[in-house]
Amino acid sequence: MTSADQAQTVIGKVMLILHSFTVDDHDLTLAEIVRRSGLHKATAHRLAGELVAARLLDRTENGYRLSGGLFELGMRASVERGLLEIAMPFLQDLYQRTRETVHLGVLDGHEVVYVAKIGGHRQASAPSRTGGRMPLHCTGIGKALLAHADPTLRHDVLSGPLARLSPRTIVAPGLLAAQLDAARETGVAYEFEESTRGIACVxxxxxxxxxNDVVAAISVTGPLSRYRPEPHADAVRAAAGGIASTLHRRRALQG
Structure with missing residues (x-):
């Protein structure tokens, strides 16, 4: 559905307002919501008020911000919630072992959505954040997902433009395809400064x-000043296998 189509329905207009907020926004003025959504000012003002009443937006001194009610709804999403409950002990163990930033991500279109991120005081300054998105082709976790995704998705990504996020982003389809083949064979994928300078991950x-369908992926990320991802490949692979086995056992018990 295009923005023009969305603007014709109430739900579409609400989604335009909610999607006006990016992961970097603390709050937005009404004028900025109007600019980003393309809605008439009176419509945006009325719907924003209704969203405040529904606890999906909060009113702030400067305008509006996303409310905790959205977080509550998000945590009820059955797939991610069940996955997170099972994965979290493995992620915590992986963090305790490596003391580097640990991610859990799921596939959504041509992007990875980060469901969880664990990092201590010295965590890498990676661009990822919980609830945030990154392109599949330039992150280790994205490449792990893409390597095991439906062949049609892989073809679409490789045949489309590969955005360059850093000087080392792989934008040559043949080179990326070779990395995906290697990831499928070895069970791990790597990133070396492809999403941002100075970091690497497995x-x-x-x-x-x-x-054998891909459900999600996990990664360990750290700064190249002190971190090399290769020694952690076995630990990451084992944690992913443990999560997969636990998911399978739970489904068997529930079924």
């Missing part, structure tokens, strides 16, 4: 035990 997919 990632592994969480595969459905029954179908």
């Amino acid at each position: 990632a592994a997919p969480i595969l459905d035990v029954g179908t």
Whole structure:
């Protein structure tokens, strides 16, 4: 659905307002919401007031911000919630072992959505954040997902433009395809300063035990000044396997 189509329905207009907020926004003025959404000022003002009443927006001194009510709804999403509950002990163990930033991400279109991020006081200054998105082709976790994704998605990503996020982003389809083949064979994918300067990571997919479909992926990220991802490949692969086995056992008990 295009923005023009969305603007014709109430739900579409609400979504335009909510999607006006990016991960970097603390709050937005009404004028900025109007500018980003393309809605008439009176419509944006009325719907923003209704969203405040529904606890999906909060009114602030400067305008509006996303409310905790949205977080509550998000945590009820069955797939991510169940996955997060099972994965968290493994992520915490992985953090305790490596003392580097640990991610859990899921596939959404041509992007990875970060479901969880664990990092201590010295965590890497990676561009990822919980609830945030990054392109698949330039992150270790994205490449782990893409390597095991549907062949149609892989073809779409490789045949489309590959955005350059840093000087080392891989934008040559042939080189990226070779990395995806290697990731599928070894069970781990790597990133070296491809999403941002100075960081590297190793990632592994969480595969459905029954179908071998990719469910999610996990990674360990650190600054190249002190971190090399290769020695952590076995630990990341083992954690991903543990999450997959636990998911399978839970589904068997529930089924």
